[in-house]
Amino acid sequence: MSAALDAWLARLERQHPVAIELGLERVATVATRLGLSERPLAGQVVTVAGTNGKGSTVALLERLAACHGLSTACYTSPHLLRYNERLRLDGQPAEDALLVEGFERVEAARLAGEAVSLTYFEAGTLAALWAIAERQPQLAILEVGLGGRLDAVNVIDPDIAVITTIAHDHADFLGDDLDGIGFEKAGILRPARPAVLGSRQLPASVSARLGALAAPAYWLGQAFAPQDQGGSWQWQGSDAQGARYELDSLPDPGLPLDNAAVALQVLTLLGITPQLEAVREALATVALPGRLQWLDNWCLDVAHNPHAAAYVAERLAARPRPTRRIGLLGVLGDKDAGALIAALGPAVDAWVAVGLDGPRGRSAAALGESIEAAGASLLASCDSPAAGVAWLRERLGADEEVLVCGSFLTVAGALEALTAAAV
Known part of the structure; x- marks a missing residue:
């Protein structure tokens, strides 16, 4: 890590009074100043929320998209060894210089008028979003950091929203009530835009939000599913027009098959017809550090x-x-x-x-x-x-x-x- 990037990260860690402060008002103000509301972030945007399985789903979708010829950008958190892992462009961690420029742009924007205080995560998210918008990839995949409704990532409207699973976690911020947690996760949903649900059972609050928004819902076990084939597996799913797909003899990606099935379903909803050999290549080569x-x-x-x-x-x-x-x-x-x-x-x-x-x-x-x-x-x-x-x-x-x-x-x-x- 360069001295400049290290200095920026140290600065961001101490510039806000608390490490986590949920809410979109401050982030939205700076995002507007950055011009993020004036142009699309990418050709298409997918936002992924959930308690578990977010990172696996993002990595699988990223690899599937790449093997089908799409340019990609992924924003995830936290990182393991280097901050650069949080922003990947075509599968590669962002260069120090790009991240530093992003932080400089965010800093200038937050001071352009009445100063806005940002947390470490908020500043990092805005810098990554600016960098993605500059790159204009065909697909941007954004992983929610905490919750969904009030997470900084939710300042961007996704074309497809994904909710993987909902379970107890981060009780200090999300509480212990699963219905309340589901309400927060469902905050990434948008009116009339597809939602892919990566669990066979989610709290009633998610279904209620889907109904209120008239969002087309694709549920694991209903619209799509993985099927064990004894040493390999099969995926069944459908596209936005209802056309059905079956892909046989797929390799184990070493990540949860439910998440792989979610990623394939998202791919079809993006308008990409899944090609068997490309899917097999993606599943055989996907890698996610720190997951088994x-x-x-x-x-x-x-x-x-x-x-x-x-x-x-x-x-x-x-x-x-x-x-x-x-x-x-x-x-x-x-x-x-x-x-x-x-x-x-x-x-x-x-x-x-x-x-x-x-x-x-x-x-x-x-x-x-x-x-x-x-x-x-x-x-x-x-x-x-x-x-x-x-x-x-x-x-x-x-x-x-x-x-x-x-x-x-x-x-x-x-x-x-x-x-x-x-x-």
Whole structure:
């Protein structure tokens, strides 16, 4: 990372009094000053919201679009190792110079008149949107950061809205009521524009919003679905005119098939006829760091709520059981550590607790207490993910595995340590 980009990121971290402040008024004001309302962001825009599966869906749609010849831009968050990961242009992380120019444009716009205060995420989102608008790709894919209705990404009107799943997460901002969470996620829907629903069951608030907006709804399990074919799978779906499609003998992308089915359904609604060989190539080559990512006998996954953790445990259960699987776990203080431990318990034999710093952090000692309270085996408590990696590398047997999970911060710290050790 260049010194200029590093300086901008440090500046953005300290310029707003709170890290997260939901609301669109401030973002919309600066977006207007940037001219984002005067021209389309891209040929077509897809916005993806949901509790789990957003990143997988974005990566799958990006790869499918690329293999069908479309130029793409993707905005996602958070990143693992480099901020540049948040904005991808034709599959490649944005260059430092482009990000710096974006921050400069946003800064000038927020000061052009009465000054507007922006959070780190809001400024980054606006900079990415400016950069995408400058590029004018055929397809822009935007991942919602938190919620939907009041998230900075929602300043852009999508051509297609995607809601993957809805479960409990970010209770401090979204509450514990699933119907209320569904209402927030459904805030990305737009009147009469298609919505792709990536769950067979969503709260009634989502259906109510779809009805109020007269938005055409394409539901997983109804309009489209994946079907297991024993070693491969089939996708069935339809386009906006009702034409049906079936694609057979598709490879496992290593990501949830429901999300792959969602991405294929979105592709058809964009007016792209899915080509079998292009789809197979996309599914065989898609990669998403931190989602069931294997580095030798280390598996890294950013699962940080019970719903996502249960999926990870299910996928691991389908693998041959190693002599021992150790969970390297780091969980933020506002997450339900006990529920995570319970969901992962069937796949993990023993645990190493690691601490996470920051205002939302949780110490290794506190996490270790949760592990022991669950009746699980606690091998060690380490101050950081890197320290946990170092502790395990000295003791891990050749026939043992490690699952690193609990937070993006846990996976990022462990991935950096493992990558450095491999050099």
